[in-house]
Each structure stands twice: as structure tokens, then as C-alpha cells.
Amino acid sequence: MTVTAPVARKRSALTKGQLPAFAPYVVLAVALVLGAAILALIGFNAFGWGLVSAILFTIGLVGWSAAVEGGRKANDKLATCLIVGSFLVALLPLISVIWTVLVNGIPGIITPGFLTTSMNGVTGALDNKSVDDGTKVLGGVYHALLGTVQITLLATVISVPVGLLTAIYLVEYGNDRALARAITFFVDVMTGIPSIVAGLFSAAFFFAVVGPGTKTGAVAAVALSVLMIPVVVRSSEEMLKIVPNELREAAYALGVRKWRTILKVVIPTAISGIASGVTLAIARVIGETAPILVTAGFATTINNNVFGGWMASLPTFIYTQILNPTSPSNPDPSSQRAWGAALVLIILVMLLNLGARLIARIFAPKAGR
Amino acid sequence: MTTNSLTTSQGAGRAGDKVFSGATLAAGCLILAVLFGVALFLVIQAIPALVAPPADIQGGHGFFAYIGPIVVGTLIAAVIALVIATPVAIGVALFISHYAPRRLASGLGYVVDLLAAIPSVVYGAWGAAFLAPQISPAYGWLASNMGWLPIFQGPASATGKTILTASIVLSVMVLPIITSLSREIFLQTPKLHEEAALALGATRWEMIKIAVLPFGRPGIVSAIMLGLGRALGETMAVALVLSSGALTASLIQSGNQTIAAEIALNFPEASGLKVSTLIAAGLVLFVITLGVNMIARWIISRHKEFSGAN
Numbered sequence: 001m002t003v004t005a006p007v008a009r010k011r012s013a014l015t016k017g018q019l020p021a022f023a024p025y026v027v028l029a030v031a032l033v034l035g036a037a038i039l040a041l042i043g044f045n046a047f048g049w050g051l052v053s054a055i056l057f058t059i060g061l062v063g064w065s066a067a068v069e070g071g072r073k074a075n076d077k078l079a080t081c082l083i084v085g086s087f088l089v090a091l092l093p094l095i096s097v098i099w100t101v102l103v104n105g106i107p108g109i110i111t112p113g114f115l116t117t118s119m120n121g122v123t124g125a126l127d128n129k130s131v132d133d134g135t136k137v138l139g140g141v142y143h144a145l146l147g148t149v150q151i152t153l154l155a156t157v158i159s160v161p162v163g164l165l166t167a168i169y170l171v172e173y174g175n176d177r178a179l180a181r182a183i184t185f186f187v188d189v190m191t192g193i194p195s196i197v198a199g200l201f202s203a204a205f206f207f208a209v210v211g212p213g214t215k216t217g218a219v220a221a222v223a224l225s226v227l228m229i230p231v232v233v234r235s236s237e238e239m240l241k242i243v244p245n246e247l248r249e250a251a252y253a254l255g256v257r258k259w260r261t262i263l264k265v266v267i268p269t270a271i272s273g274i275a276s277g278v279t280l281a282i283a284r285v286i287g288e289t290a291p292i293l294v295t296a297g298f299a300t301t302i303n304n305n306v307f308g309g310w311m312a313s314l315p316t317f318i319y320t321q322i323l324n325p326t327s328p329s330n331p332d333p334s335s336q337r338a339w340g341a342a343l344v345l346i347i348l349v350m351l352l353n354l355g356a357r358l359i360a361r362i363f364a365p366k367a368g369r
Numbered sequence: 370m371t372t373n374s375l376t377t378s379q380g381a382g383r384a385g386d387k388v389f390s391g392a393t394l395a396a397g398c399l400i401l402a403v404l405f406g407v408a409l410f411l412v413i414q415a416i417p418a419l420v421a422p423p424a425d426i427q428g429g430h431g432f433f434a435y436i437g438p439i440v441v442g443t444l445i446a447a448v449i450a451l452v453i454a455t456p457v458a459i460g461v462a463l464f465i466s467h468y469a470p471r472r473l474a475s476g477l478g479y480v481v482d483l484l485a486a487i488p489s490v491v492y493g494a495w496g497a498a499f500l501a502p503q504i505s506p507a508y509g510w511l512a513s514n515m516g517w518l519p520i521f522q523g524p525a526s527a528t529g530k531t532i533l534t535a536s537i538v539l540s541v542m543v544l545p546i547i548t549s550l551s552r553e554i555f556l557q558t559p560k561l562h563e564e565a566a567l568a569l570g571a572t573r574w575e576m577i578k579i580a581v582l583p584f585g586r587p588g589i590v591s592a593i594m595l596g597l598g599r600a601l602g603e604t605m606a607v608a609l610v611l612s613s614g615a616l617t618a619s620l621i622q623s624g625n626q627t628i629a630a631e632i633a634l635n636f637p638e639a640s641g642l643k644v645s646t647l648i649a650a651g652l653v654l655f656v657i658t659l660g661v662n663m664i665a666r667w668i669i670s671r672h673k674e675f676s677g678a679n
Contacts, residue, residue, distance in 0.1 A: 194602020
């Protein structure tokens, strides 16, 4: 007994040549202190501190590991540092974007009337006056919000039947035929169509059919459908595929027709997934700017008719307010409105994303798997 | 002999079957028709620009002299974006698939997917209002210290609204695409390959090098191609961030232009031949992205095991 005690305290041969478990924490603390010291010499800022500390941490840990553990372990540590670092780097723009929109958008969105007034009658002179007098910024996003809702709704009404029926064809009738394979391939290719090309297509189509210069909400809705249909097809197809075949066979065994089996058995089973897929598709197209820019024009007034006249939308509102401020000499009111609209748009998109997850969870598949 | 009620009484049901399967087939064909319609109508509306006398096209030297520099600008912006985004995206994908704790992994994946949910116009506004002013001192440093390289030739733009800034914003936008596809593929690496590598004494990085990356290589290539397709066609990030101009080699001066941004900036006020010119530019963009996407999809479909990759 008296012999084993000192042996137990000595490091086992198996763990020899390994860094102690606390090594990363020690290196991190040293790196943070050194980083702060270096930054203090050249002017402190949080971003630089993080960057310098991360580099010092990597060098320190990899160097220590190379000295104690050898090259292979050191390479492993280096890879771990780089991979974790790349994840942190990817988070930076996300945090920065959300922070920028929040900081700049909140003054806009809490201005009374921002959500309930349009830009009708808001001129550069009024903006100059509000800057000079320090009064509240006039004008709002009501017309753009209304336009976005109308255009997106029409696009959804077009896309969902077409997308869902196509998915049904692919899963239930396609049987891996040449046509089904071609549709699958081209739907995938369609997901990659640049949004502005979809807008140009819709514009070119209506220019050719209705007349040159046709710009209405409906043209924009067609453009958005081109972007939305492939998303709906893909998500619905995945959902229909996971409906167990036993359910279909049970229905057939009871003598139910195929179309009634699909309508009454297959679709109700998959409806939660389909609904959440459609919601995600809406979230994808609601923020599209370029196709609306070339198809619906800009408007400063409320337009309740999707089929006639130019129509505003939130993304194009942001775009025009930034690029062509209402008052060129005082762009601040315009940029406040633009950031406010950006915040509204992000909230809308996040709510749709959240809604999609909730739908998927609440109406979880009724089929036991 | 009585008629068999099983075969005769279901006339209505059979009609329903026919109508329903016909409707689904029609919807499928409509999608193909739309895709060909996109090409067809773009060609029809573009023809006037292609046959017009060169002097009438903007710039005065014909359509191809007009489109050439913008195509090069588009390629420059997209390639830089990919060079920045690819290593980070693969790192993030590996982090989520092999490094993050199992319980956190799906949540972290969702956080990265949030990057894809942010509308492009918001990225554009962020790039113009936040990133460009922040990054312009770095351009000044590059111009004075590495100005001997043609791509960093000074004088640097004081506003930071350069093609490099636009490319950085683009790289943020393609990051989630490359990440989510690579992640799916890395997760499908056969567990036995990974365990065999670890059992032979490989470290985690060596296991990834000999088991995960070789298995995922075709998937990564197609993910990069899809990211390229997105970067080529992205409009708002460039339209809002870049202060455009003639084609220049320097990445830190204002100048250069991409097809999508050129269309977005000029189409709303365009009329007559200008509309045709811009639609023809859109056609060129369509053909380029279609080619890139078809190659990517072809690579994916050659490797059917990546079923979750699309």
C-alpha cells in the first residue's frame, strides 16, 4: 500500500506525451491577455481583440501540442481550431446583420404611423422639414406591406396547386419514367434560376402577350411563382415519399380508387410536411427584390388591384429608399424608413420560418413509423 | 349472363382517376413548358438587341462589346465569393457534422440556415451601410502595401464600395447553400469507414481526411457549383454595394459591374431597344447559370447515394 500511492500519483505510461486536460483553458487565458496587450498598443477594438486572441490561441495550442505530443496530434489540434474558427467566422455576419437591422430599424418602426401610412404625398420638402425641425419622420410602409402580401398571396395561389400536383405525379404516377426523370431534373435546374431572370421572363412574357411596358402586381406574382414552384415540388415530393406504402395498399385493398386514395389517405398523412414546405417557400420568395423590381415598378400609394397599376413591395421599398432617397439632400429620413422596412421584412420572414417549424411539429405525421 | 358489377358500376370513379392523373401530368408538363418558355420569351424579346446596328446599342459598339465586360465582372465577383466562402462553408459543415456535440448540432445547423433566410436586399443594405465603411481602411492598407499587385492597385476607394466588398457580401449569401449540402453529405459517410479509421489509431482530423472528405468530394464539388450559380445570379448585394463602372483589374477601386445588377439598376427606367438589350443580358446570365446548375445536378445524379443532397 505504501508502494502504490506514489505510483498512482505518477502519470501513467498510457497518458504520457499528452497535454493535460486544462491545457486549452490556460492557452485561451494567456491568448486573451496577450491579445488585449497587443491591441492596447495599436488601439483597442473588440473585433481586433477577438481576431488576435484567436490567432494567438491557435499558435499557442498547436505549438505546445507539437512540442509535447508530436506532429500528428498537433495537426489534429490545428484542424480543430480552424474548423471551430470557421463556424465562429460564419456567425459574425449573421450577428452583424441582425444587430445592424435592429439598431437602425427600431427608430423607424416605433415612429407612430409607420405601419399604417403610405408614402403618398411624402416629398423631399417634408423630409427636409422634419430633419430641420427635428419632428417625426413622415410616411410609412403600409402600401408596401399591402403590396407584398397581395403579390405573395397570388404567387402562392399559382404555385401551390401546380407544385403539389407535380409532386403527386412524380411520386404516384411517375414510376421513374423518362418524363418523370426529366421533370425532376429540370425542377432541380429551375431552383437555380437567378431571381432576376425569373423577373425578366415574366416581364418578357407579359410584354409579348399583353403589351410592352405591362407592369402590375400579377406580373410580379408570376415571376415569384417561377421561383416558388420548384421549392414546393421538392418539399412536397419528399413528404409524399415518406408516406408508408402500407396505407396506400390498405386503401386499394378496400377497393378505393387511386385518386381518392391520394386525396383522402396520402395527402392528409403528409399535410403537415407539405404545409411547412409551402410556408418555407413563401418565406423564400417574400424577400425577393430583383424580380419585383423589373415587373411591378415602384409605387408610393396604396394599390389594391393586383392586376392593374404599379405596386410597391417591402423589398423594392427598401431598395428605392436607399438608392434614391426621397430627399436627395437629406437621406436620413429615407434610410430610417428603409431600415424600418428591413426590420419588418426580417420579422415577417422569421415568423414564417418559425411558423413552418410549428406546423411541422403540431400537425406531426399521423402515420406511426 | 349478368354483367359483372365489379367492372361496370365504377364509371364515375374511373373518370375521376383519369381526370386526376391527367391534372397531375399537366402540372408536370407545365413546369417543363415554363422552363422552355423562359428561354423562348427571353430570346424573342432579346432579338431586337442582337440584330440592331452596333451604333444603337449602349456604348456604340454592338451587343457583344456591351456584354463582354459585364460578363467578366460577374465571373470575377462570383469566383472571389466562392474562394472566400468555400473553405469556411466546408469548415462549418464539418463542425456541425463531426465536431459539435450531438445535441447541439441540429440547432447550430438551424442557426446557419438563418443566414439563408435573410432577404438579399437586407444583405445589400448591410453591405452598403455597415461593411463598406468598416472595410475601407483595410483597402487603403492593401493599396499602399500590396499595390504592386494589379488586383490591389490604388488609389483605394474611399467609400469601400468596391467589387471586393460586393464579393464578400456574396460569399456570406452562398455560405449557407454550400454548408447545408456539404453537411448532408458528410453525415452520410458510412459509419464503418469512420470507425475503421479511428480504430487504426487515426486522429479525428486524419479520420476526416481519409474517410469523410474522399466520400464527400463529388458532393462538395456540386455544392460549390450550386453556390456558383447563386453567386452569379445574385442581384441586390451587388446593386446596392458596388459603385459600378468600367471593367478594371483592381478589386479595391470602384468599377466593374455584374449582369444582374446592371439589369436591376437600368431596367425600371428602360424603354425600347434598351429593354431588349437588358433582356438579352438576362438571357446570357440565364444560359451561364443554367450550364453551371446542370453540371452540378449531373454530378449529384451520378452519385445517387446523396439522396438527401438535393
